[in-house]
Amino acid sequence: MMEPISISTLALIAGFMVAPTPTRLREWQVKAYEPPAPKIAAATDWLINPNVITAPSQDMAATFANQMPVLDRMGAIALEMELYGSLDAGWDGPDSQVPSQENIQDALTLLAKLPAGLPLPKPMLSSTGSIGLYWDTQKVFADIALEGNGRFSLFTRLKSGDRTETFADDVKVGGIETGWFAQNLAVLFDA
Amino acid sequence: MAIDNLFPYAGNNAIQNVVFAIEWAEQLETSELHIIRGLHESPVNREFRKTFPQVQEPRMLMIKINQDSAGQSVRSNNVDELGGVNFVRPSVNTVGAASKALNVSRQSCMAVISEYTRWDLVWLEVRNWLILVMPTILKKRPVTTFGLQYTDVFQWKADPASLVVSEVLSKNSDYLPKNVFDSKSLWHSHHGFLKKEQAPIPHDLLENVNVNMLENNGQRSIQIVTSHRVTLATPLWKVDEPLDQLMPSLHLRNKAIIGNLLTPAVQATIKLNG
Amino acid sequence: MPANPCRDFFALNATNRDFVKGLQKTPNPVAWETLSASDHSPGPVQPGELLYRQVMHPIHVDVETRSLKPTAFDDAANKGLSVERLSHVALADIQQAGRDRAAAQRKLGVSHADRKLHAVAELSADEIRAILDENQQRGFAIFDTANCENRAHADICQVVSTRKSGRSVRSQLIEAVRSLIEE
Numbered sequence: 069m070m071e072p073i074s075i076s077t078l079a080l081i082a083g084f085m086v087a088p089t090p091t092r093l094r095e096w097q098v099k100a101y102e103p104p105a106p107k108i109a110a111a112t113d114w115l116i117n118p119n120v121i122t123a124p125s126q127d128m129a130a131t132f133a134n135q136m137p138v139l140d141r142m143g144a145i146a147l148e149m150e151l152y153g154s155l156d157a158g159w160d161g162p163d164s165q166v167p168s169q170e171n172i173q174d175a176l177t178l179l180a181k182l183p184a185g186l187p188l189p190k191p192m193l194s195s196t197g198s199i200g201l202y203w204d205t206q207k208v209f210a211d212i213a214l215e216g217n218g219r220f221s222l223f224t225r226l227k228s229g230d231r232t233e234t235f236a237d238d239v240k241v242g243g244i245e246t247g248w249f250a251q252n253l254a255v256l257f258d259a
Numbered sequence: 260m261a262i263d264n265l266f267p268y269a270g271n272n273a274i275q276n277v278v279f280a281i282e283w284a285e286q287l288e289t290s291e292l293h294i295i296r297g298l299h300e301s302p303v304n305r306e307f308r309k310t311f312p313q314v315q316e317p318r319m320l321m322i323k324i325n326q327d328s329a330g331q332s333v334r335s336n337n338v339d340e341l342g343g344v345n346f347v348r349p350s351v352n353t354v355g356a357a358s359k360a361l362n363v364s365r366q367s368c369m370a371v372i373s374e375y376t377r378w379d380l381v382w383l384e385v386r387n388w389l390i391l392v393m394p395t396i397l398k399k400r401p402v403t404t405f406g407l408q409y410t411d412v413f414q415w416k417a418d419p420a421s422l423v424v425s426e427v428l429s430k431n432s433d434y435l436p437k438n439v440f441d442s443k444s445l446w447h448s449h450h451g452f453l454k455k456e457q458a459p460i461p462h463d464l465l466e467n468v469n470v471n472m473l474e475n476n477g478q479r480s481i482q483i484v485t486s487h488r489v490t491l492a493t494p495l496w497k498v499d500e501p502l503d504q505l506m507p508s509l510h511l512r513n514k515a516i517i518g519n520l521l522t523p524a525v526q527a528t529i530k531l532n533g
Numbered sequence: 534m535p536a537n538p539c540r541d542f543f544a545l546n547a548t549n550r551d552f553v554k555g556l557q558k559t560p561n562p563v564a565w566e567t568l569s570a571s572d573h574s575p576g577p578v579q580p581g582e583l584l585y586r587q588v589m590h591p592i593h594v595d596v597e598t599r600s601l602k603p604t605a606f607d608d609a610a611n612k613g614l615s616v617e618r619l620s621h622v623a624l625a626d627i628q629q630a631g632r633d634r635a636a637a638q639r640k641l642g643v644s645h646a647d648r649k650l651h652a653v654a655e656l657s658a659d660e661i662r663a664i665l666d667e668n669q670q671r672g673f674a675i676f677d678t679a680n681c682e683n684r685a686h687a688d689i690c691q692v693v694s695t696r697k698s699g700r701s702v703r704s705q706l707i708e709a710v711r712s713l714i715e716e
Contacts, residue, residue: 091451093467093486096278096408098360098371140414141269141374144351152592160590161638161648163550163612184263185528188270193592194604196611202603209704211603223700233667235697246263257271309599351596358597374597 141188142179145201149175149191152199165197171214174241175199178212178220183250185257205259218242224255261426262522264417267529273411274375275482279385279506280406281498286365287396289341294395295363296344307391310359310384311346318342319365346388350374361388368392378510386502393498401494405501407509408486411517413525415479419443422479424472425522432520434468447471459504461492468516485516539565540572543678550612556674557694563674566662570688574679575621578687582658584616584675585624587631588651588713589638599713601654606689606706609673610699613688616656618677622685627653628716630683652715656689664705666693672702 155166175191179201182189189201189212202211210224215238222236236252267273287295298304299314319342343364350356350373360371370385396402415422425440439446451467469484487509495501518531526532542559546552556562569577578584586606588594593605608614617627631650638648664672670693678688693702 089451091453091465091467092449093451093465093488095467095469095484095486096280096369096406098276098278098373098410140412142266158641160592184266184270185530186270190595190602192602192604194607196607198604198607200604204598204600204603204704204707209708211700211704213700221696221700223697223704225701225704233697233701235700237696 145188145191146176146179149179149199152191152193155193160195164195167193167197167199167214168216170218171197171199171216174214174218174220175201175212177241178214181244181246181249182253183246186249186253187256187259203256203259205256208255208259210253210256214241222252224253226255261423262524262528264415264421265427265525265528266414266416268412268414269375272375272529273413273483275410275412276371276373277375277381277410278406278408279370279389280367280404280408280488281369281389281393281402282367282404282406283396283400283402284366284494285400287363288399291395291399292341292344292363292365295392298391298395299346304391307346307388310388311348311361313347313349315345315347316341316343317345361392363392363396368396382506382510386506389502390499397496397498401496402498403491403494405489405491405505405509406487407506407513408484409513409517411483411485413481415481419474419477419479427481427522427525428470428520429522434516434520435470439470439472442472445472445474459508460495460501463490463492464488465490466512466516468520470520483517483520485513487512537568539568539570539676543570543676553609553611553613553690554694556690557692562690562692563671566674566676570676571679573681573684574677575684577677578618578658578675579620580659580662583619584656584658584661584687584689585619585627586614586616586654586656587627587634588654589631589635589648591649591651594651594713599715601707601710601713603703603707605654606703609689609706610691610703613676613678613690616675616687616689617683618685618687620685622683624653624714627685628714650716652713654713655711656709657711660709660711661689661706664702664709666695666698666701668698670698672698672705 149172152167153169153172157166158164159166179189187203187205189203192200192202192211194200198213200211200213203209207227208224209227210222213221213223215221218241219238220241221239222234224234226232234252239248268275296314296316299308299311319340343362345363346361347357348359350358356373357371358374360369362369362371368389370388372381372385375381393402413427420443424442428435428439430437430440434450435448439448447470449467449469451465454464454466456462456464465486465488467484467486469486471482471484473480473482489505489509514531518526521529521531538559542556542565543552546555549555559565567577588601588605593602594600595602606614617630619627628650631653635648635650639646658675661673661675662671666672672691672693673689674692676688676690677686679686689706691699691702693699
C-alpha cells in the first residue's frame with residue numbers, strides 16, 4: 069500500500085523539478101481571510117462584533133493567496149465620507165441629520181489637498197450632520213469642520229508644553245492649496 | 260517640489276504591512292493547534308481576545324493515494340485536518356483584509372500588521388502575541404528561523420510621465436540597477452544576498468530587496484518589499500531573548516536598506532530618521 | 534419656595550433641542566451647578582460622581598483605537614449631552630436601558646436599523662469640570678436634569694460660546710473619557 073501523500077508533499081515534489089535560487093527568499097504572504105458573512109461593506113458597517121467563527125474547509129494553499137487591499141488608506145477615508153451621504157435622517161436618533169452632498173464633496177476636496185507626509189486624518193460625523201476630519205496623536209489634536217457654503221474651519225491644539233491653540237475660521241475650500249495645509253498643519257509633521 | 264505628488268501609503272509612513280515570522284522544522288500536532296486555539300478563550304487573555312475578535316481554523320486536506328489490485332492509483336480516505344489557527348482583527352477599510360493578524364500554521368507563526376504606527380509600539384504588541392503562543396510550540400521542537408518583512412508603497416498621484424525616478428530612488432543606491440532611472444515604463448528589480456553572521460547568535464542572514472514600479476488604473480506606485488530571514492546555526496528551544504536581540508536589529512537593517520534606496524527628500528517625508 | 538433660575542430655565546426649555554445656546558447667554562451658567570435643575574432629581578451632580586454616556590451608533594467610534602470620535606459628544610453644544618449618574622443607577626441598568634432604547638428605535642424603520650448600544654463611555658464629573666478653554670474659562674457645566682422616568686439623568690452642557698473655544702473643549706471632553714465599555 070502506498071503511503072498517504074499530502075498536498076504539501078506534492079507541492080514539494082513539484083518544487084524539486086525547478087532548482088531553487090538559494091538567495092531568493094519566498095516572500096511571507098499577507099493572507100486574505102474569509103469575512104464572517106459575505107457582503108458589501110454597508111454604510112454603517114463600522115464596528116465589528118467579537119464573533120468567533122470557524123471558516124469552512126478550504127485548501128491551505130488557497131489561504132496563502134496574496135491579496136492587495138481594495139483601497140489605499142486615503143481611498144478608504146474618502147469612501148467612509150461618501151457613505152455618510154447614504155444615511156437617512158434620524159440615523160442617530162430623533163432630530164439627527166445627514167450631511168449635505170456639498171459638504172461631503174468639500175471634505176473630499178480638502179482630503180485631496182492634504183500634503184504628503186502628514187499622518188492620515190480620520191473622518192467624523194455629528195448627529196447634526198456636521199462632517200469633518202480629525203487627527204488625534206500623542207502630541208497634537210487637530211480637526212477640520214465643514215461649515216457649509218464652501219467654507220471650513222481648522223483647529224489645532226498642542227497637548228503639552230504651552231498647549232498652543234490655533235483656529236482658522238471661514239476659510240474657502242476652493243481658495244487654498246496644499247501649501248496652506250502644509251503651513252497650518254505644520255504641528256502634525258512632528259506629531 | 261519634485262515629489263509633491265508622491266504620497267507615502269499611510270500618510271506619514273509608507274508601510275503597507277509588516278510581517279514577523281518564526282519557523283520550525285517539525286510540524287505541530289493537531290492537539291497543539293487546539294491548545295493554541297484555546298488561548299483565545301482563556302480568561303487571562305482578555306486583551307488578546309479584544310485585539311483579535313475573530314478566529315479562523317483553516318483546514319488541510321490530506322489526500323491518501325493507494326493502489327488497487329490492478330496497480331492503479333486511487334484516492335481514498337481523505338482526511339480533513341486542522342491546518343492552522345488564524346487570529347484576525349478585520350480591517351475597517353477593506354473587506355477581506357486584516358489590520359492585524361496572527362497566523363499559526365503547522366510549521367510557522369506569522370504576525371502581520373497592516374496599520375503600522377511606530378516600531379516601538381508595533382514590536383511591543385507583536386512580541387506579546389509571540390510570547391503567548393510560542394511556549395506551546397517549543398514544548399516539542401526548537402525554532403529554526405526568524406524573519407521580518409516590510410512592504411513599503413509610495414503612490415504617484417499625477418501623470419506617470421511626470422514621475423522622475425531619481426527624485427524618489429537614489430542613483431547611488433547599492434540595490435538598484437542603473438537602467439531603472441532611465442525607464443519611463445514599468446520595471447522590477449529583485450535582489451537577494453546571503454551573509455554569515457555571528458552576532459547576536461550565529462546565523463545565516465538572507466535578505467531580499469524587491470523593488471517594483473507598478474501601475475493600477477493609470478496610477479503609478481513604487482513598492483519596496485524588504486525581507487530579512489535569519490536561519491539559526493543551532494535551532495533554539497527558547498525565543499524570548501533571541502527575539503529581543505534579533506528583531507530590533509533586523510528592523511535597523513531594514514531602515515538602513517530603505518534609507519539607501521530613497522532620496523533624502525523622500526526619507527524626510529516619512530521621517531525615516533526620526 | 535426660593536427662586537431657582539436653573540430649574541426655571543430647564544423647565545422653560547424642556548422641548549428646546551438647542552437650549553445650550555440659550556444657556557451660554559445666561560450671565561453665569563456655571564454657578565447654576567449648585568442648584569437643582571429638576572424636581573425629580575436627587576440633587577445636583579456632586580464632585581466625585583461618575584457619569585456614563587450610552588454610545589448608540591458605530592459612526593462615533595474609531596474602531597482602530599477603540600476610542601470615541603470628537604463628534605460623539607456634539608450634543609453638549611446644542612441639546613445637552615445626556616448621561617447617567619452612577620451614584621443613582623447601576624451600570625448594568627444603564628446598559629440595559631440603552632439596549633431597550635435602541636430596540637424601541639429600531640422598530641421605527643430601516644433608517645434606524647443600526648441603532649444598537651455599542652458601548653458606554655465612563656466620564657468623571659470632576660474631570661469634566663476641570664476642562665478649560667484657552668482663556669481659562671470653564672468648558673462645561675453638568676446639570677441634574679432628571680425626569681419622572683429617570684432620576685439618574687443629567688446633561689453635560691458646553692458653556693463657552695466662541696467657535697474656537699467650542700472646538701478646544703470638545704476635543705478635551707473626548708480625552709476625558711476614562712474608559713469605553715464595549716458590548
